[in-house]
Amino acid sequence: xxxxxxxxxxxxxxxxxxxxxxxxxxxxxxxxxxxxxxxxxxxxxxxxxxxxxxxxxxxxxxxxxxxxxxxxxxxxxxxxxxxxxxxxxxxxxxxxxxxxxxxxxxxxxxxxxxxxxxxxxxxxxxxxxxxxxxxxxxxxxxxxxxxxxxxxxxxxxxxxxxxxxxxxxxxxxxxxxxxxxxxxxxxxxxxxxxxxxxxxxxxxxxxxxxxxxxxxxxxxxxxxxxxxxxxxxxxxxxxxxxxxxxxxxxxxxxxxxxxxxxxxxxxxxxxxxxxxxxxxxxxxxxxxxxxxxxxxxxxxxxxxxxxxxxxxxxxxxxxxxxxxxxxxxxxx
Numbered sequence: 470x471x472x473x474x475x476x477x478x479x480x481x482x483x484x485x486x487x488x489x490x491x492x493x494x495x496x497x498x499x500x501x502x503x504x505x506x507x508x509x510x511x512x513x514x515x516x517x518x519x520x521x522x523x524x525x526x527x528x529x530x531x532x533x534x535x536x537x538x539x540x541x542x543x544x545x546x547x548x549x550x551x552x553x554x555x556x557x558x559x560x561x562x563x564x565x566x567x568x569x570x571x572x573x574x575x576x577x578x579x580x581x582x583x584x585x586x587x588x589x590x591x592x593x594x595x596x597x598x599x600x601x602x603x604x605x606x607x608x609x610x611x612x613x614x615x616x617x618x619x620x621x622x623x624x625x626x627x628x629x630x631x632x633x634x635x636x637x638x639x640x641x642x643x644x645x646x647x648x649x650x651x652x653x654x655x656x657x658x659x660x661x662x663x664x665x666x667x668x669x670x671x672x673x674x675x676x677x678x679x680x681x682x683x684x685x686x687x688x689x690x691x692x693x694x695x696x697x698x699x700x701x702x703x704x705x706x707x708x709x710x711x712x713x714x715x716x717x718x719x720x721x722x723x724x725x726x727x728x729x730x731x732x733x734x735x736x737x738x739x740x741x742x743x744x745x746x747x748x749x750x751x752x753x754x755x756x757x758x759x760x761x762x763x764x765x766x767x768x769x770x771x772x773x774x775x776x777x778x779x780x781x782x783x784x785x786x787x788x789x790x791x792x793x794x795x796x797x798x799x800x801x
Contacts, residue, residue, distance in 0.1 A: 479782075481776050486773040493540050496761050496768075501757045502532050503556040530554065543765060553762025556757065564764050566748065568773035572641055572659075573747040576670075579663050583671040584678055585721065592682035597709070599687065607679070613677030623669045623742045630665075640744050641666070666743060670736045681720045715789065722785045727778065 504523055527533045532541060546553055552562035595604045642658040649655060689695060690713050698708040737749030748767065755764040787793045 475782075477780055481780065484776060485773060489769055490540070492765055492772070493536075493543065493761075493769045496756075496759070497536055497539075498764050499759060504530075504532060505760065506759055507556075513722075530556065543762065547766065547769065552766040555755070555760055556765040557760045557763070562763050565751070565763060566767070569746055569748045569751055572745075573749070575659065575665055576641065576663060576745070576747060579667045580671045580674070583667050584674045587671070588675045588678035588682060592679045592686065593709075593714070595679065596683045596690065598688035598742050610678050611676040613678075613780055614672045617672065619669055619673060619736060620738045620742045622672060623666075623739050626665055626669065629745065641746060666739065666745060669743070670739055678720065678724075682717055685717040685720060686713055689716050719786060719790060722789055723782050727775075 475696065505525055508693070524533075531539055534542075543553060547558045554560070555562050555565045558565045591607055598604050641662045642655060643662075690709075692713075695708060695713050698712060699705060703711075737753055740747045740749040741753070752764065752767050754760075755767070
């Protein structure tokens with residue numbers, strides 16, 4: 470186990486270096502930089518541009534340096550905890566992310582819990598009652614959930630809530646709590662506003678997880694070890710929980726690699742539609758405005774979470790499923 474962990478860590482380091490290079494190059498590919506975009510916006514509004522000030526800002530932010538030097542400054546700063554300066558927000562990147570990251574984590578964790586709580590019992594029922602009316606009905610709902618875009622469902626719910634109930638479900642809290650310190654009332658407002666985004670974002674994930682777990686469980690129920698357990702007199706429910714269900718949980722565990730970056734990024738399109746103050750819209754804005762330090766640092770953070778998540782899921786799968794081994798080669 471120790472040697473496996475050491476090997477994986479040694480592989481993670483060059484992987485992150487390669488991702489950082491690719492991320493930085495892609496962000497730099499569009500012509501110009503943030504100041505160029507700012508100048509174009511000012512000129513489109515008929516405002517004058519002070520060229521001397523632009524040159525001063527370009528030197529201050531290091532935009533006049535070669536690309537390789539900008540990369541070394543950026544990656545070296547991240548290693549020391551300095552994620553750079555956001556041009557658009559005019560403050561350090563760590564200060565920009567702040568509250569948005571906390572709200573994104575709360576929303577994403579609630580979505581993950583919703584997906585697991587809903588998909589787990591439905592998939593078990595659908596697999597153990599194959600070709601029943603309940604199975605057909607749940608399968609239909611699953612296909613509808615997969616086929617319905619999240620942003621379209623968000624638009625429908627926004628319209629219905631406004632027309633039927635005369636209320637807005639946008640945002641993650643009532644307007645009077647936006648600039649107020651945290652309190653029980655503000656926390657209650659956040660919990661109330663979390664319901665609709667959780668359902669909207671979790672719909673497709675729930676439907677996909679139901680289909681995957683159902684297929685895996687059906688495959689395990691046909692295997693010889695389960696049939697033998699029933700033939701020896703083991704109760705059906707006990708045999709189900711002890712053997713096939715455990716083997717069918719691999720999709721839940723393997724999804725850990727995707728869950729960690731999802732917790733931080735959130736559903737960007739749904740967040741834009743529902744005016745959610747999460748990190749998804751912030752990432753889109755930073756890419757559009759070429760705010761290189763904000764966008765690059767955020768993408769690198771997501772890459773780090775993905776690499777760590779895949780590593781943790783591999784270890785958890787090895788513990789859960791005895792058929793999986795950490796080292797290659799056949800054992801006798």
